[in-house]
Amino acid sequence: MTVKHGFHATMTALPGKGDEVIALLLDAPSLANVDCVVFLVGRSASNPDVVYVTEGWTSPEAHSAFFATEPAQALVAKLQPLMAGESRYTDELPVGGKPAF
DSSP states (O other), rough: OOEEEEEEEEBBBBBTTTHHHHHHHOOOOGOOOOOOOEEEEEEEETTTTTTEEEEEEOHHHHHHHHHHHHHHHHHHHHHGBBSSOOEEEEEOOOOOOOOOO
């Protein structure tokens, strides 16, 4: 599949809540969605409450349709009270690489 829509998000959790944010993200409903081609979660090495997410989708429409679903909205609702402010988003199109987990 080709990635035609993607982004990189930087999220800052409330102090001490980074692990909770990561746990929710690693159980995200988008992981099972066939249109979600890339979904990577990372954290800052110097601040465990700064979390990074890189997503790649088959199209902007697939991404929008997914985030209109109940499971996606439920995830957002769980994440919001753990955040220390607005997340920052940068457009990004993942083109290749290798996760080595």
